């Protein structure tokens with residue numbers, strides 16, 4: 570191996586550069602930064618993403634089982650604990666604010682991209698193949714870090730928008746992406762075709778997932794009438810940009 574050889578995960582990303590860029594530069598991302606994702610689109614997106622989130626935790630469980638070292642297993646177990654903490658409360662607070670109550674959520678079918686993603690994650694779980702599982706985890710986390718890193722210094726005041734950006738670009742999240750990428754860099758070369766297959770299908774589903782948010786807005790959702798709409802933007806307090 571020479572210094573000039575790209576990392577395994579960089580090579581995968583470059584092989585899917587067009588789809589990757591479609592995710593990072595998606596209309597949803599631009600509107601999220603501007604605070605202008607319509608409530609019906611945001612509600613639909615989050616209802617779908619909560620389903621994704623549930624299976625994602627199972628996928629982390631599968632990674633814990635399939636990992637080939639105790640060190641990796643321990644780190645993955647810690648990640649599972651972090652994921653089960655903060656993010657869950659964000660979803661529930663958003664559902665409340667956006668009027669996406671339990672009956673409305675229950676009657677909302679999976680969007681095609683959600684169905685595709687759940688099937689892909691379940692396929693990775695069933696494979697018990699660490700490289701396949703990592704490929705899906707890496708796409709889900711790294712693609713979100715990639716768009717979140719392009720956020721402007723000034724975020725919308727509305728927590729629904731601002732927290733979704735912040736959740737995907739903090740020191741803890743960056744470290745997690747670095748760990749998952751390093752794991753896939755390590756085990757991927759021995760499982761190249763499996764890793765490439767799962768990586769390619771996952772990034773296409775990420776693009777479709779954003780597209781579906783606009784194709785299937787949750788039209789029955791209403792903002793809770795708990796005061797005036799927040800307006801304007803707020804300076805981000807904790808981000809130091811290089």
Ligand SMILES: Cc1ncc(C[n+]2csc(CCO)c2C)c(N)n1
Nearest residue numbers: 618621622625652656709710713778
């Ligand atoms: C379709 C879709 N793909 C990726 C993510 C990102 N993501 C999912 S679970 C998780 C770990 C908790 O931070 C992260 C980063 C998402 N939310 N929705």
